[in-house]
Amino acid sequence: MKWQGRRGSRNIEDRRGRTGGMSRGKAVSGVGGLGLIAIVVIGSLLGVDVTSLLNEVGMGSTDVRTSGSTQITAADKRAGEFVSVTLADTEEIWSEIFKAQVNKPYxxxxxxxxxxxxxxxxxxxxGATGPFYCPADQKAYLDTDFFTTMERQLGAGGDFAAxxxxxxxxxxxVQDELGILSQANRLRAQVSEEDSNAISxxxxxxxxxxxxxxxxxxxxxxxxxxxxxxxxAMNAAKxxxxxxxQRNAGRVPSPHTFTHGTSEQRQRWFATGFETPDLAACDTFSAERL
Structure with a gap:
């Protein structure tokens, strides 16, 4: 991916190396190896906090202090620059799409x-929650170490995968701006867990x-x-x-627990957007076949 030399976004809030106060958390005690990696990786990719799972396999409770500075490495700086340029690209592109297809500013x-x-x-x-978007403050949250997790633990490396x-x-x-996310989340709160997962x-x-x-x-x-x-990108989606x-974690896939879709579905819908760059083509809520 060609990204060097292009403008970065001003909409970056960089908290790396910044005093973060205190948060109630957990400290790993006697847990390691592939079992821990599997739990954390699955939690990261599904965007869920796996604290309770980690507690079940032997975690002790403690206060995690984020005060003090965190060392920012050369790799961290490069990752931050990359994310900034990618974010700037999304801003230009979605502004153009909203103007042409939505008739409102982005x-x-x-x-x-x-x-x-x-x-x-x-x-x-x-690191256990992974990247996520919070509609309450309209901010996306990303620990850039996640890119390392993708490459080393999932075999999904490369700039474009990131x-x-x-x-x-x-x-x-974008879903939030279009009013889709709020409607879907309101419905999720009114149905069973299995139906909520299906909406997710x-x-x-x-x-x-x-x-x-x-x-x-x-x-x-x-x-x-x-x-x-x-x-x-297709490999990352896979x-x-x-x-x-779930297979990589040694489990039999359970469709009723899926929250993001199968590998085939994620690849196919990414390809749909790439091949037919029209918002209407991405109406998964009306689609009979996911």
Missing amino acids: DPAILVLFKGVTQSPCGGAS AYVVAHEIAHH VRIELQADCFSGIWARYAQERFGSLERGDIAE QIGDDTL
Whole structure:
């Protein structure tokens, strides 16, 4: 992916290395190896806090202080610059799409970069929660160490795979701007857990489709895609499918527990957005086949 030398976004809130106060958390005690990695990775990719799971396998309670500075490495700086440029790309692209297809201005999201632990109105953010979008403050939260998790533990490396993650979280903000996210979440609160999960899958697959639209516009507007980039995004979508994550954790896939969609679904909806860059093509809520 060609991204160096382009402007970065001003809508970055960089909390890395900043005093973060105190948050109630957990400290790992006697847990390690592949079991812990599997739990944390699944939690990260599904966007859920796995604190309770970690407690079941032997965690002790303690106060996690985030005060004091966190060292910012050269890799951290590069990741921050990359995210800033990618975010700026999403701002230009979605502003153009909203003008052409929605007939209203696009109000960009703030993207919070953190390292370790931070707080949001949607709850605590840590390496166990993974990247997520919080509609309460219209901010996306990202620990850039997650890119390392993708590459080393999931086999989903590459700049464009990382860009796909950013684009996906910003796609949730697009849903929020369109009024889709609030309606879907209100409905989720009124139904059973299984039905709520089914609605969540439609939310996430639409975000994947919107990410595909972004990728198509990024290529046409900036010429930023290189050979193999779409394959990187498709591989990332495959590796973070609910069925693949559950299999990799040694479990039999249970569709009623899926919250993001299967690998095949995530790949197909990303491809739909890329091939047909029209918001209407991403209507997962009316689709008979997901």
